Amino acid sequence: MKSINAFVYNCQDIVKSISKKGTESDIALYNRKDDNGVITLIEPIRYPDKISSLTDSIFPADLSVISARKIDREFGEVLIAADSMGKSKAIFITDSNTDVAMLKRLVSQTGIQDASFFNGSPVELADQIWNYYSTPQGDNTEVIVDHSFVVKSVGLVALGFVISGTVKKHQDLHNTGGGPEVQVRSIQMQDVDFDEAETGSRVGLALKNADVDHVSRGSILSSIKIQSAENIASRVNVHPSLKVKPQDGMEIFVSDFMHYQRGSIQGESIVLDRPIPLLRKRFAIASTTTSPRVFGYAGIK
Numbered sequence: 001m002k003s004i005n006a007f008v009y010n011c012q013d014i015v016k017s018i019s020k021k022g023t024e025s026d027i028a029l030y031n032r033k034d035d036n037g038v039i040t041l042i043e044p045i046r047y048p049d050k051i052s053s054l055t056d057s058i059f060p061a062d063l064s065v066i067s068a069r070k071i072d073r074e075f076g077e078v079l080i081a082a083d084s085m086g087k088s089k090a091i092f093i094t095d096s097n098t099d100v101a102m103l104k105r106l107v108s109q110t111g112i113q114d115a116s117f118f119n120g121s122p123v124e125l126a127d128q129i130w131n132y133y134s135t136p137q138g139d140n141t142e143v144i145v146d147h148s149f150v151v152k153s154v155g156l157v158a159l160g161f162v163i164s165g166t167v168k169k170h171q172d173l174h175n176t177g178g179g180p181e182v183q184v185r186s187i188q189m190q191d192v193d194f195d196e197a198e199t200g201s202r203v204g205l206a207l208k209n210a211d212v213d214h215v216s217r218g219s220i221l222s223s224i225k226i227q228s229a230e231n232i233a234s235r236v237n238v239h240p241s242l243k244v245k246p247q248d249g250m251e252i253f254v255s256d257f258m259h260y261q262r263g264s265i266q267g268e269s270i271v272l273d274r275p276i277p278l279l280r281k282r283f284a285i286a287s288t289t290t291s292p293r294v295f296g297y298a299g300i301k
Contacts, residue, residue, distance in 0.1 A: 002037030007061035052260035077292035136199030138164030177219035228275035256283030
């Protein structure tokens with residue numbers, strides 16, 4: 001089953017008309033099944049109060065769907081956050097009041113290279129989202145967990161996204177959340193049982209040898225053991241549109257893999273309160289003292 005995942009901002013009227021709400025916490029997930037496959041829309045419902053609601057919603061997305069019907073401070077922060085997290089594909093929703101020329105100038109200052117500007121019906125938007133579908137890639141199985149809970153007579157169920165490879169029934173997986181290896185007892189997509197699910201799939205996994213203390217948001221279930229570290233040799237790269245000047249000793253937060261982790265700048269390194277997985281080359285940097293709060297990124301060498 002083909003799947004594509006989109007971060008959505010400030011377009012709840014459209015989202016509700018083309019999809020059905022699923023899991024909800026500080027982020028809400030909506031599902032749409034059509035002839036092409038399954039679209040999962042991820043909305044940061046606690047943003048702007050909670051910045052991690054925003055970054056957690058962006059991370060698993062293949063593209064961003066951002067309303068530009070109102071261009072304000074929050075719109076700018078969302079744009080910079082998506083860019084800082086390495087998201088290069090976006091659909092910007094416009095209306096008759098949108099200054100499209102100005103919008104295009106703003107987007108040109110980011111790394112969003114594959115952008116389209118949309119002013120049509122909700123169903124047409126769903127078709128537009130499918131234009132961004134690409135063939136799944138990745139050899140190692142990696143599943144990012146966003147919610148988990150215990151179901152009577154089933155055990156622990158983890159909801160999440162396959163971000164690499166293919167997850168298979170009865171597969172043994174390492175867990176960055178700690179504890180022993182877990183085993184996939186069953187896989188569901190859209191309440192239907194499957195023997196496997198490929199990259200991009202939104203899945204519900206019934207797990208063996210797992211508990212909620214070790215499998216929670218940000219846990220990565222992987223076919224290979226993933227190293228973690230709390231001392232990252234990296235400088236902070238400020239977004240080119242901003243004038244933020246990071247200082248030695250400055251408290252920051254890093255966001256990747258649906259984690260929002262406190263740390264500080266120490267020379268040419270970032271020292272974190274707790275380790276993070278070293279699986280990607282880039283993660284977003286935020287601060288409670290800057291505007292916007294997400295102001296750049298750091299890279300793992």
